[in-house]
Amino acid sequence: MTEDDVVAELASGMTIGIGGWGSRRKPMSLVRAIARSNLEDLTIVTYGGPDVGVLCALGKVRRAVYGFVSLDSIPLEPHFRNARQQATIEFTELDEGAFYLGLLAAAHRVPFYPTRAGLGSDMLTMNPELRTVASPYPDEGGDHEELVAIPAFCLDAALVHMNRADAAGNGQFLGPDLYFDDLFAKAASRTYLSCEKVVPTENLLDEGTVHTLKIPRIFVDGVVEAPRGAHFTECPPDYGRDEAFQREYAATARDPEAWEAFREYYVEAPGHDEYLARVDARSDEKSES
Amino acid sequence: MIPVAIDEVCAVAIAEAFRGDGEILCNPIGTTPIIGGRLARATFEPDMVMTDTISVLAANTLPVGDPDAERLVEAWMPYRDIFDVVWSGRRHIVMGASQIDARGNQNLAAIGDWQKPKAQLLGLRGAPGNLVNHATTYWVPNHSTRTFVPEVDVVSGPGYDRVAGLSAAVRDNHEIRRVVSNLGVFDFANDEKRMQLVSVHPNITVDQVVEATGFELVVGDEVVEPRLPTDEELHLIREVIDPHGLRKAEFGS
Numbered sequence: 001m002t003e004d005d006v007v008a009e010l011a012s013g014m015t016i017g018i019g020g021w022g023s024r025r026k027p028m029s030l031v032r033a034i035a036r037s038n039l040e041d042l043t044i045v046t047y048g049g050p051d052v053g054v055l056c057a058l059g060k061v062r063r064a065v066y067g068f069v070s071l072d073s074i075p076l077e078p079h080f081r082n083a084r085q086q087a088t089i090e091f092t093e094l095d096e097g098a099f100y101l102g103l104l105a106a107a108h109r110v111p112f113y114p115t116r117a118g119l120g121s122d123m124l125t126m127n128p129e130l131r132t133v134a135s136p137y138p139d140e141g142g143d144h145e146e147l148v149a150i151p152a153f154c155l156d157a158a159l160v161h162m163n164r165a166d167a168a169g170n171g172q173f174l175g176p177d178l179y180f181d182d183l184f185a186k187a188a189s190r191t192y193l194s195c196e197k198v199v200p201t202e203n204l205l206d207e208g209t210v211h212t213l214k215i216p217r218i219f220v221d222g223v224v225e226a227p228r229g230a231h232f233t234e235c236p237p238d239y240g241r242d243e244a245f246q247r248e249y250a251a252t253a254r255d256p257e258a259w260e261a262f263r264e265y266y267v268e269a270p271g272h273d274e275y276l277a278r279v280d281a282r283s284d285e286k287s288e289s
Numbered sequence: 290m291i292p293v294a295i296d297e298v299c300a301v302a303i304a305e306a307f308r309g310d311g312e313i314l315c316n317p318i319g320t321t322p323i324i325g326g327r328l329a330r331a332t333f334e335p336d337m338v339m340t341d342t343i344s345v346l347a348a349n350t351l352p353v354g355d356p357d358a359e360r361l362v363e364a365w366m367p368y369r370d371i372f373d374v375v376w377s378g379r380r381h382i383v384m385g386a387s388q389i390d391a392r393g394n395q396n397l398a399a400i401g402d403w404q405k406p407k408a409q410l411l412g413l414r415g416a417p418g419n420l421v422n423h424a425t426t427y428w429v430p431n432h433s434t435r436t437f438v439p440e441v442d443v444v445s446g447p448g449y450d451r452v453a454g455l456s457a458a459v460r461d462n463h464e465i466r467r468v469v470s471n472l473g474v475f476d477f478a479n480d481e482k483r484m485q486l487v488s489v490h491p492n493i494t495v496d497q498v499v500e501a502t503g504f505e506l507v508v509g510d511e512v513v514e515p516r517l518p519t520d521e522e523l524h525l526i527r528e529v530i531d532p533h534g535l536r537k538a539e540f541g542s
Binding site: 021066067068069070075076080081084085086087093094095096097098100115116117118119120121122123125126139141143145146176177178179180 | 343344345367368369372375376398399403404405406407408409410411412413414415416417418420421422443444445446447451452455456457458459462463
């Protein structure tokens, strides 16, 4: 598949989960394909980074559901920050661990998972739709403990980026952390997996042990080969974060004209190859000057 | 030795928060807290485990801000596994606080109305879950009436008043061990569970602390002298844990 083939299977109003974490291994070529599409009114579910920032800045997001939104080396995602401070999006902000349970509940097809996270804090105030549930089992004191019921995040689609995959959709991460990409895949009706490189199934163990094969093809509906598809976020061991590019992206949040130029030239570049050509031309320019 | 600097006093004050913790995950966030945690493990709390801030537990004392430093890996600890540790209770975190009040309610999330904030900050992050599962210490490098406030705008980490009516399990797990600021050290070790002054840093007066605090601080008859860094601790801070002086950045130099 291509990125545009994936977008053709999505629809406005959908709830879309995006894998990776902060500014790490985000399926950015798929995010940019959404950016240049007609899709709108989306609910984005994510441990957020520039995926949320870009889509908010383009007005694609109705609601963001997140454990946090950060660019790591830049702690606050500035485009997301604009969206929150101008109240242009609805939002569901959860404790980072509670967010994990929403994915887990969807993956396991149960309506909720209980947790103590959120009791006493403003998580319940900020999310009045959240409910608590009494334990059916008494504790030692005979009390039925009240717990927060984190609802399942049922996703219409999930987008994740892996280091390697085979054409059938078996995904492989070669970096230090899978994050929640396997759960995103399991929580979604349809999962689209982009990867740095598609390899024959018999070569899946060439670069990593069996422990790195965490997303089996039964949870994957489409594969896109996208070398440097996570740029400018990191995708170790294939490449690190492009910090200079990220700084440029972040700076556009303070300057509408700069954002317009950045959006037109990079975010809405007509395809992933053209995007990479423009990124490389930029780097060549910088190294010459 | 060069005279003790305020950043070194603060690192030791944070290290002291871990005294007696034993074999748990020592999980400080931010440069000065990480220095304090690594200092505690390198000296009086050797059984604690610590992450490399990325994805493994490293058994050796790592320098801050050096992603290439050699790690003595003792376990894999990807992000998801942190929550198993949080929920097990075997963890003590040091977090920042953009605002904190007399009962220990912490705000990391937003300034102003959370529906349309004046300033969107880091968010709730893991604070709601941390506070109801295991010990927490706060680090506030800019003690003022803007950070020590009568009422926080959003409660990320609940304080003692917020958990008082909750289940026995929550109350048992909830502990705000200490608050360390650039002016002094505070705890909640009184019947009312209100923030009280434990010690003031060198060259700081009790009046200065009271003036910089936006609520009534409990000040006992005896505000103790802080424990100053030993020569061994100064060596560890200056030569091993933070040889490039990254800690100075939080103290405006």
